[in-house]
Amino acid sequence: MVGRLLRYVCIFVVVAFVGEVAAKSVFPMPQLDAVCTRTVVRKDIVTLAPAELERFIRTVKEMHRRGWMDGFGSMHNHISHQIHGNEHFFAWHRRFLRHFEMLMQEIDPEAILPYWNWATHWQNPLTDPVLSSAYFGGNGRPSDNCVVDGAEERWGRNYPKRNCLTRKYRYGTSTGAFWPMRAVRDVMNTAVTHAQFRSRIENGPHGIVHLGLGGDFETMWAPVDVLFFMHHAMLDKVWAEWQSRDQIRFHSVDGYDASRQPVMAKSLMPFYGEEVGTALLTNGPGYCYIYDDLPAPVVVNPKRAARVAFNAELNTTSAEYYRPLAPPLMPAVAAGHIIPTVPARFVKPAGKALFAKEESPESALIEDFAPPPPLNESWMAKMNVDVEEAERMNRFVNNVVAQINSERRQGSNADAQDQN
Known part of the structure; x- marks a missing residue:
């Protein structure tokens, strides 16, 4: 039918x-x-x-x-x-x-x-x-x-x-x-x-x-x-x-x-x-x-x-995959459901150190990459976008870019130390 x-x-x-x-x-x-x-x-x-x-x-x-x-x-x-x-x-x-x-x-x-x-x-x-x-x-x-x-x-x-x-x-x-x-x-x-x-x-x-x-x-x-x-x-x-x-x-x-x-x-x-x-x-x-x-x-x-x-x-509703926006927005996981294991980098919130800029002069020379901006709300409504998922993905990519920036600063500091 x-x-x-x-x-x-x-x-x-x-x-x-x-x-x-x-x-x-x-x-x-x-x-x-x-x-x-x-x-x-x-x-x-x-x-x-x-x-x-x-x-x-x-x-x-x-x-x-x-x-x-x-x-x-x-x-x-x-x-x-x-x-x-x-x-x-x-x-x-x-x-x-x-x-x-x-x-x-x-x-x-x-x-x-x-x-x-x-x-x-x-x-x-x-x-x-x-x-x-x-x-x-x-x-x-x-x-x-x-x-x-x-x-x-x-x-x-x-x-x-x-x-x-x-x-x-x-x-x-x-x-x-x-x-x-x-x-x-x-x-x-x-x-x-x-x-x-x-x-x-x-x-x-x-x-x-x-x-x-x-x-x-x-x-x-x-x-x-x-x-x-x-x-x-x-x-x-x-x-x-x-x-x-x-x-x-x-x-x-x-x-x-x-x-x-x-x-x-x-x-x-x-x-x-x-x-x-x-x-x-x-x-x-x-x-x-x-x-x-x-x-x-x-x-x-x-x-x-x-x-x-x-x-x-x-x-797709398993709360273990994402950091929730707020408790009311995340559905409960069904009883007895086995939650797949995923790498902590995806689900674990970035620590404060991940976002903190080093204070050394060498790291100040490294300009941080900007993360992708969030999707526009009016566009999401018009395009049938899953707003909650889009917000999760925005947080996710922000964490990845923060990690990239942290690694770049650490690399710059290491290079500076090698030169000294």
């Missing part, structure tokens, strides 16, 4: 979506291949050879000319609440990226979607070449927020209405800091279930980038901007790395959808109507890609017991 209802919803959304963009362009809906005739490698965009970068930019410019970017923006916006804040987030966006890449390859069979590693310049994204005129441009101009440099220079869009492509940095001329990779990997090391991992990444580094760039990028039609696909390719890579740490993760998911129905490998993805399980392998049929610094998944059939989905309702 639920599956049939989901199919009807998908059909309704497709009809509405196609009707909306049909007058603007023909938006192709290619089907996934049954087998992989080749497996391509997605790379960090700043490592692309000049010819590879030129090929990618030329291809996406043609996609924009054909109106396909409007189509992706419309699709994403129409079903936004079905694919955010629940366990369809990772699998659905992996399918969405593959749809984008397949349309790229209709224009140029050799084109491959790269990823944007925003963690490389996390402390000051303004220094990131991806946000420069040599790549995809930066902040919109003050008068109207239109992007006027880079590959998307003076791009127009027709969805949701006719306008220029916009970005409006969160702090006027600054995006604020993003997440360091150390914090991302700490989440990888401590998240036991898919539901835990999805919630922490979606409400942490994912949202910070969207809100930092602002303009169209902080809306649900953000796919009108090519940076959306490179940002989500980075998130997909992060998911792929987390999956690679346990064979079970290539076969199963857990948690709930937007209607509070369990999400399993056989659940159907919104819009596409394909099983979630078909999107769990990057090099599986129809996807056919790997990432440049990750090994290709080699999957073995798990034991039957390993296929049983984790109880996400219990696991």
Whole structure:
């Protein structure tokens, strides 16, 4: 019954979506291949050879000319609440990226979607070449927020209405800091279930980038901007790395959808109507890609017991995973539930010494890194963000940045002592 209802919803959304963009362009809906005739490698965009970068930019410019970017923006916006804040987030966006890449390859069979590693310049994204005129441009101009440099220079869009492509940095001329990779990997090391991992990444580094760039990028039609696909390719890579740490993760998911129905490998993805399980392998049929610094998944059939989905309702509310905001906000742990053990760095509050600056002259020369700012409350409400989780993730990344700063100061003091 639920599956049939989901199919009807998908059909309704497709009809509405196609009707909306049909007058603007023909938006192709290619089907996934049954087998992989080749497996391509997605790379960090700043490592692309000049010819590879030129090929990618030329291809996406043609996609924009054909109106396909409007189509992706419309699709994403129409079903936004079905694919955010629940366990369809990772699998659905992996399918969405593959749809984008397949349309790229209709224009140029050799084109491959790269990823944007925003963690490389996390402390000051303004220094990131991806946000420069040599790549995809930066902040919109003050008068109207239109992007006027880079590959998307003076791009127009027709969805949701006719306008220029916009970005409006969160702090006027600054995006604020993003997440360091150390914090991302700490989440990888401590998240036991898919539901835990999805919630922490979606409400942490994912949202910070969207809100930092602002303009169209902080809306649900953000796919009108090519940076959306490179940002989500980075998130997909992060998911792929987390999956690679346990064979079970290539076969199963857990948690709930937007209607509070369990999400399993056989659940159907919104819009596409394909099983979630078909999107769990990057090099599986129809996807056919790997990432440049990750090994290709080699999957073995798990034991039957390993296929049983984790109880996400219990696991994601376990108070041992976070420092609580206040007692009333944290649900009680069910009696008899076994709480997984996690490293103390994730759950233990930072001590006063962690935040205290050394008083020596040498340490005064080291300027502390600023932590990523918290997500904006009005944006969280609009984007179906889990406010409590976002606040936990903000505290978490603040602790990680404090540790980084403490280690930098200690290193500076050690260097000074060596010189003396």
